[in-house]
Amino acid sequence: MNSHFPWFILGAPLVSAFVILLFTRGAHKLSASISVGAVFFAFVASVFAFLGPDTHDAISWIDLGDSLRLNIGVTVDALSKVMLLVVTGVGLLVHLYSTVYMGRDESEGRFFGCLSLFMFSMLGIVLADNFAMMFIFWELVGVSSYLLIGHWFTRDSAAEAAKKAFLTNRIGDFGFMIGILMLWSLTGAVGFAELREKLPLATYTPTFMTVAALAIFCGAVGKSAQVPLHVWLPDAMEGPTPVSALIHAATMVAAGVYMLARVFFVMQLSATALTVIAVIGVVTALLAALMATQQDDIKRILAYSTLSQLGYMVMAVGLAAPGAAMFHLFTHAFFKALLFLGAGAVIHALHHEQDIWRMGGLSARMKWTFRTFAVGTLALTGCPFLAGFFSKDAILLAAYQKSLPIFALALLTAFLTAFYMTRLVVVAFLGKARTHEAEHGHDGPAAMTGPLLILGVLSVVAGWSFIADRALGPEIVHGLHEMHGAGGAGVVMTLATLAFLVGTAGGWLLYTGAARDPILIPVFRDKFYFDELYAALIAGTQDVLGSATSWFDKWILDGVIVRGLSGATWGLGFVLRFLQWGNLQAYAFLFGVGVVGLMYLLVFRP
Amino acid sequence: MTLTLNDYLLVSGLLFAIGFAGVILRRNIIIIFMCLELMLNAANLSLVAFSRFHVGANGLPNYNAQVLVFFIITVAAAEVAVGLAIIVALYRARQTTHVEDINSLKF
Numbered sequence: 001m002n003s004h005f006p007w008f009i010l011g012a013p014l015v016s017a018f019v020i021l022l023f024t025r026g027a028h029k030l031s032a033s034i035s036v037g038a039v040f041f042a043f044v045a046s047v048f049a050f051l052g053p054d055t056h057d058a059i060s061w062i063d064l065g066d067s068l069r070l071n072i073g074v075t076v077d078a079l080s081k082v083m084l085l086v087v088t089g090v091g092l093l094v095h096l097y098s099t100v101y102m103g104r105d106e107s108e109g110r111f112f113g114c115l116s117l118f119m120f121s122m123l124g125i126v127l128a129d130n131f132a133m134m135f136i137f138w139e140l141v142g143v144s145s146y147l148l149i150g151h152w153f154t155r156d157s158a159a160e161a162a163k164k165a166f167l168t169n170r171i172g173d174f175g176f177m178i179g180i181l182m183l184w185s186l187t188g189a190v191g192f193a194e195l196r197e198k199l200p201l202a203t204y205t206p207t208f209m210t211v212a213a214l215a216i217f218c219g220a221v222g223k224s225a226q227v228p229l230h231v232w233l234p235d236a237m238e239g240p241t242p243v244s245a246l247i248h249a250a251t252m253v254a255a256g257v258y259m260l261a262r263v264f265f266v267m268q269l270s271a272t273a274l275t276v277i278a279v280i281g282v283v284t285a286l287l288a289a290l291m292a293t294q295q296d297d298i299k300r301i302l303a304y305s306t307l308s309q310l311g312y313m314v315m316a317v318g319l320a321a322p323g324a325a326m327f328h329l330f331t332h333a334f335f336k337a338l339l340f341l342g343a344g345a346v347i348h349a350l351h352h353e354q355d356i357w358r359m360g361g362l363s364a365r366m367k368w369t370f371r372t373f374a375v376g377t378l379a380l381t382g383c384p385f386l387a388g389f390f391s392k393d394a395i396l397l398a399a400y401q402k403s404l405p406i407f408a409l410a411l412l413t414a415f416l417t418a419f420y421m422t423r424l425v426v427v428a429f430l431g432k433a434r435t436h437e438a439e440h441g442h443d444g445p446a447a448m449t450g451p452l453l454i455l456g457v458l459s460v461v462a463g464w465s466f467i468a469d470r471a472l473g474p475e476i477v478h479g480l481h482e483m484h485g486a487g488g489a490g491v492v493m494t495l496a497t498l499a500f501l502v503g504t505a506g507g508w509l510l511y512t513g514a515a516r517d518p519i520l521i522p523v524f525r526d527k528f529y530f531d532e533l534y535a536a537l538i539a540g541t542q543d544v545l546g547s548a549t550s551w552f553d554k555w556i557l558d559g560v561i562v563r564g565l566s567g568a569t570w571g572l573g574f575v576l577r578f579l580q581w582g583n584l585q586a587y588a589f590l591f592g593v594g595v596v597g598l599m600y601l602l603v604f605r606p
Numbered sequence: 607m608t609l610t611l612n613d614y615l616l617v618s619g620l621l622f623a624i625g626f627a628g629v630i631l632r633r634n635i636i637i638i639f640m641c642l643e644l645m646l647n648a649a650n651l652s653l654v655a656f657s658r659f660h661v662g663a664n665g666l667p668n669y670n671a672q673v674l675v676f677f678i679i680t681v682a683a684a685e686v687a688v689g690l691a692i693i694v695a696l697y698r699a700r701q702t703t704h705v706e707d708i709n710s711l712k713f
Contacts, residue, residue, distance in 0.1 A: 581709075582709035582710065583705075583706075583709060584705045584708065584709075585629065585630050585631070585638075585705060588629050588630055589630045592626055592630070
């Protein structure tokens with residue numbers, strides 16, 4: 001295996017997307033097969049890349065001498081290896097699941113084409129060896145996310161959600177671009193390896209580096225849906241559920257965290273930036289968990305949970321523990337994809353019912369879905385010895401060692417996570433069926449339950465050290481071990497377990513047998529009025545800008561420039577035409593006077 | 607008493623002033639036309655005078671000015687032809703040669 005090998009991982013989904021979108025879109029089953037085949041190929045190739053050595057291969061794209069050299073390159077190192085496995089592995093399972101879930105959709109071909117496009121873009125981010133290439137794929141991921149959220153574009157809410165996701169992401173991406181340009185202006189390099197060499201030699205003020213790091217962080221805020229740009233992710237649930245599982249839970253939203261881990265050597269140059277990142281992360285984690293406690297839509301609960309977990313990861317980066325963030329990203333991808341696919345199975349069985357209060361009693365009839373969903377829930381909430389427990393523990397430990405206030409908020413979030421996930425499971429799966437549909441729910445076919453089972457197993461074992469250590473690579477593992485040695489591990493583990501137990505018990509006691517939500521907290525239910533605030537803010541800004549522009553147009557452009565100019569010309573002409581009174585001899589006289597005047601000026605004056 | 611350049615220029619200036627006064631004050635367009643010719647000839651007179659009093663190293667006057675005078679006479683003849691033709695046409699159109707009656711070129 002040589003260093004050209006990773007190009008095949010990148011190429012397979014691209015070819016698939018190309019073929020499907022251009023030629024076989026109408027042939028649904030063929031398109032699905034091509035797409036699944038491509039992702040299977042990419043998965044197998046990723047496994048080989050994972051087992052093989054670290055490689056790097058690049059072709060020159062733009063070369064303008066020393067000022068700018070852009071490469072299209074693929075890097076396989078410890079960081080991208082684990083992401084490759086997660087993206088192609090979860091991607092493969094979601095593709096398989098989609099063949100059933102989208103089996104009767106009238107534009108199944110387009111769906112699989114876009115899914116392949118997404119896989120291509122996401123793998124591009126993972127393999128990118130420089131900022132410019134990462135940015136291009138970053139945008140491509142945004143486009144494919146837009147296309148997939150708006151898959152059912154005839155529904156207004158889906159079209160709106162797609163637009164919202166794209167525009168919100170663009171705001172973050174703009175900051176990302178500024179950050180890249182700032183680093184480039186400082187060093188003249190955009191490659192990660194080059195920057196790593198040149199940044200220590202460069203001279204800059206602390207403020208410059210803080211601004212640059214935070215600008216780059218903006219990209220992660222948009223893509224990983226951190227406060228204040230988190231508003232798009234819950235709405236993105238308008239897309240098909242497999243898309244929510246793959247893109248808006250396991251991979252794309254994790255791209256922000258991956259990027260932060262990849263460029264952590266830039267982030268750590270500014271302590272201020274790290275603090276801001278940690279605070280934004282913990283605020284996102286807490287706010288999203290609070291919002292999740294009062295949602296009724298099964299997918300929205302999971303979406304807020306995703307937000308909350310992403311907040312954890314970002315917080316870990318801010319606490320200078322990108323290894324812990326990558327660990328949580330790794331485990332989270334499995335159990336969150338599992339939860340979404342489980343939710344999809346429920347929605348599929350109940351004929352597109354998403355309100356958990358119209359479900360209930362599903363555990364008896366959807367045995368496998370329930371079991372795997374329960375495993376995913378336990379993994380997410382941090383049940384000891386499941387995947388989420390270890391990774392969350394690592395993040396909490398980092399918080400405990402760096403900052404106690406952040407640790408307290410993170411612990412509160414862990415408690416809330418256990419609470420709202422228990423609420424979801426108890427209300428949707430246990431008790432009595434509340435509607436006719438819920439009485440007739442049933443497990444999906446093998447292509448649906450198969451991925452659930454595989455992800456269920458992974459959600460249990462992904463955190464165990466003999467798997468996690470192998471997947472994350474020696475560097476991250478070494479960092480995690482060092483952190484464990486630094487003290488506080490016992491306290492944190494006890495408190496985290498306690499938070500899990502209290503949260504689960506609270507949810508269990510409060511919601512068992514409940515027919516309606518016993519607590520109503522409007523401010524959580526209404527998502528802290530972020531959407532309303534933004535709507536008012538945007539409408540207000542537009543009004544002010546609009547009236548200012550209108551005033552300028554009316555008085556300056558139309559008034560002074562257009563009417564003023566024509567009016568002045570007309571007025572001058574009106575005055576001057578009184579000189580034309582039609583008497584020939586008067587003209588001659590004036591002419592003579594003029595000549596005399598001119599001669600006086602020319603000859604006698606100076 | 608010898609005549610100097612100033613004397614010629616004085617006469618020329620007087621002729622020009624008379625012509626100009628005629629152009630401004632007279633009402634008949636033909637008289638105005640004649641006065642115009644008077645002004646041209648005033649110019650001719652000063653040109654000839656300049657020629658006569660601008661003697662070069664070889665003792666001859668500067669003939670350039672006199673050549674210019676011939677040109678002016680030629681052009682004036684052509685101008686008279688055109689001018690009179692315009693006046694005839696004007697008379698046919700308006701039945702008058704008085705400038706006060708010809709004042710329609712205004713706003």
